[in-house]
Amino acid sequence: MARDTDPLEIGLTGFDLLNQPMLNKGTAFSEEERDAFDLHGLLPPHIGSLEEQAARRLAALRSYQTPFQKYAFLRDLQDANETLLYKLLVHNVEEMLPLVYTPTVGEGCQRFSEIWHKPRGLFLSFPNRHRIAEILAHPRYDGVRAIVVSDGERILGLGDQGAGGMGIPIGKLSLYTAIGGIHPSGALPILLDLGTDNQALLSNPIYIGWRHERVRGQAYDDFVETLVSAVAKRWPHVLLQFEDFAGSNAGRLLERYRDRLCTFNDDIQGTAAVAAGTLLSAINVTGTKLTEQRIALLGAGAAGIGICSMIRQAMVDAGLGLPEAQSRFYAVDINGLLVEGMADLRAMQTPFVQKKSAVAGWRLEQPGRIGLLDVVANAKPTVLIGVSTQPGTFTETIIKTMARNCERPVIFPLSNPTARAEATAADLMKWTEGRALIGTGSPFPPVERNGKKIPVDQTNNSYIFPGVALGVIASRARRVSDGMFMASAKALAALSPAAKDKEARLMPPLDEIRAVSVAVAIAVARQAQAEGLAETTTPEALKQMVLDHVWEPAYRPYIRKPG
Ligand code: NAI
Numbered sequence: 122m123a124r125d126t127d128p129l130e131i132g133l134t135g136f137d138l139l140n141q142p143m144l145n146k147g148t149a150f151s152e153e154e155r156d157a158f159d160l161h162g163l164l165p166p167h168i169g170s171l172e173e174q175a176a177r178r179l180a181a182l183r184s185y186q187t188p189f190q191k192y193a194f195l196r197d198l199q200d201a202n203e204t205l206l207y208k209l210l211v212h213n214v215e216e217m218l219p220l221v222y223t224p225t226v227g228e229g230c231q232r233f234s235e236i237w238h239k240p241r242g243l244f245l246s247f248p249n250r251h252r253i254a255e256i257l258a259h260p261r262y263d264g265v266r267a268i269v270v271s272d273g274e275r276i277l278g279l280g281d282q283g284a285g286g287m288g289i290p291i292g293k294l295s296l297y298t299a300i301g302g303i304h305p306s307g308a309l310p311i312l313l314d315l316g317t318d319n320q321a322l323l324s325n326p327i328y329i330g331w332r333h334e335r336v337r338g339q340a341y342d343d344f345v346e347t348l349v350s351a352v353a354k355r356w357p358h359v360l361l362q363f364e365d366f367a368g369s370n371a372g373r374l375l376e377r378y379r380d381r382l383c384t385f386n387d388d389i390q391g392t393a394a395v396a397a398g399t400l401l402s403a404i405n406v407t408g409t410k411l412t413e414q415r416i417a418l419l420g421a422g423a424a425g426i427g428i429c430s431m432i433r434q435a436m437v438d439a440g441l442g443l444p445e446a447q448s449r450f451y452a453v454d455i456n457g458l459l460v461e462g463m464a465d466l467r468a469m470q471t472p473f474v475q476k477k478s479a480v481a482g483w484r485l486e487q488p489g490r491i492g493l494l495d496v497v498a499n500a501k502p503t504v505l506i507g508v509s510t511q512p513g514t515f516t517e518t519i520i521k522t523m524a525r526n527c528e529r530p531v532i533f534p535l536s537n538p539t540a541r542a543e544a545t546a547a548d549l550m551k552w553t554e555g556r557a558l559i560g561t562g563s564p565f566p567p568v569e570r571n572g573k574k575i576p577v578d579q580t581n582n583s584y585i586f587p588g589v590a591l592g593v594i595a596s597r598a599r600r601v602s603d604g605m606f607m608a609s610a611k612a613l614a615a616l617s618p619a620a621k622d623k624e625a626r627l628m629p630p631l632d633e634i635r636a637v638s639v640a641v642a643i644a645v646a647r648q649a650q651a652e653g654l655a656e657t658t659t660p661e662a663l664k665q666m667v668l669d670h671v672w673e674p675a676y677r678p679y680i681r682k683p684g
Pocket of ligand 1: 275276277278367368369387388392395419420421422423424425453454455456507508509510511514535536537538541561562563580581582
């Protein structure tokens with residue numbers, strides 16, 4: 122792999138060079154480069170450094186009032202000078218993460234049509250379906266290593282955002298680079314535009330997407346199949362991540378394609394791993410074994426079922442039989458607790474139905490329907506996880522009931538963005554008299570506990586997926602297995618500050634997240650090798666392979682390509 126100081130041979134000059142975000146250095150082009158690339162006059166005379174530029178951009182960013190303005194500013198910077206964008210991101214992760222990803226990316230998707238003005242990634246629309254292979258064939262995409270694809274139907278907890286969903290693949294891949302160190306030129310965001318059922322978008326004159334109701338059924342499946350076949354043929358080793366598909370498609374697509382190429386769904390597997398990793402860190406503090414936990418879930422959708430499946434596997438790894446592990450889950454969806462024989466159960470939910478006999482003697486608030494309060498009052502869960510997209514559903518009564526039966530309740534309101542959270546961290550602390558161990562989906566300000574301000578741990582997938590991507594790409598793994606996600610969860614838990622000091626926070630601070638990613642990547646690559654999914658190496662070679670793939674934002678010197 123080329124080192125950051127090796128000169129790059131460049132054929133472009135003048136405007137064409139300055140308009141290439143991956144090559145542009147703005148005022149940091151040296152005098153010699155300005156001579157060689159016909160840049161005199163196009164740039165102001167001052168010759169700056171990347172550090173100076175980053176300081177200037179940071180000051181400009183901070184002068185904006187709203188997160189959305191900051192998001193739009195960072196998107197513009199990405200389209201003007203990628204190295205500079207990543208310099209800002211890498212050195213200010215905690216400040217930047219909520220701007221380039223959740224929660225602000227939600228508004229970024231809702232208002233995508235207002236700010237779109239330069240091509241980034243690929244919009245593959247239904248009317249263009251016969252052109253997919255041709256579009257991917259362009260030599261511009263020869264170096265692609267990682268793709269994030271969305272169809273925009275379930276953006277965070279905000280529903281169908283149509284073509285605006287492109288904000289998600291762009292944002293996610295920014296984190297592949299900022300956190301996982303994947304070279305930005307190897308990242309390709311793709312939005313599958315199969316229409317939208319969002320009437321507000323369809324009637325918005327500035328909407329940039331295909332104005333058509335969503336294509337569904339066989340035509341939808343054929344379209345996705347065309348994409349996946351074309352991708353697998355074009356880049357046999359590529360990592361293809363599905364993101365923010367509706368629950369009904371997310372699990373189905375993952376099952377269909379996970380044995381055909383290197384693919385994963387972060388909403389399902391990444392969320393599962395970060396939630397499991399946070400839970401392993403939390404029970405280290407509570408001192409109760411994993412095999413003794415009783416887990417209540419609100420929202421048995423893609424994320425919820427993924428989380429339960431991984432925690433169940435961790436329980437089995439820790440010695441429980443599968444039926445016993447399964448019986449420890451109480452999954453509540455829109456029609457109440459999932460119980461045997463219930464109408465409208467989805468296939469993915471069936472492993473987590475409770476036996477009728479297990480709930481037979483329960484006292485219920487409302488006969489005939491078992492709600493979350495009933496579950497909390499009767500099953501006395503030790504862990505409560507929310508991925509329902511429904512704000513305020515962890516009510517004071519529910520939380521106080523849980524806290525009456527459990528000394529250190531573990532509570533994860535994970536729905537994003539912030540406005541969708543099942544409860545705020547401050548309320549959870551108040552209602553449990555500071556006893557709750559909390560992990561949130563979106564960032565929350567610090568909360569008071571025993572007179573001290575405690576940072577709120579964000580159960581952020583960013584602790585997992587960039588490291589998984591790095592491990593998969595560096596090891597050239599052929600597939601992404603559940604075992605690799607389990608390895609990532611355990612690697613994360615091993616880095617929990619609370620593992621050493623029970624008073625400390627559950628998750629490593631965000632400013633250490635690049636180091637977390639490297640540790641996760643090493644664990645993932647090791648697991649891929651152990652499962653025969655990647656070529657075996659010595660542990661030292663494996664570590665080096667991972668480190669060699671970590672890109673640091675820096676300007677390389679340019680020399681003019683002859684001819
Ligand atoms: P999904 O649409 O597949 O699942 C949501 C589920 O909640 C559905 O099964 C729905 O029927 C159920 N639901 C809706 N209203 C309910 C109610 N009042 N009571 C009980 N259940 C209800 O969506 P997915 O992918 O599972 O995501 C859910 C939420 O989790 C989203 O807000 C998403 O942003 C968030 N999420 C958070 C992550 C994190 O913080 N690390 C990662 C992935 C998702």
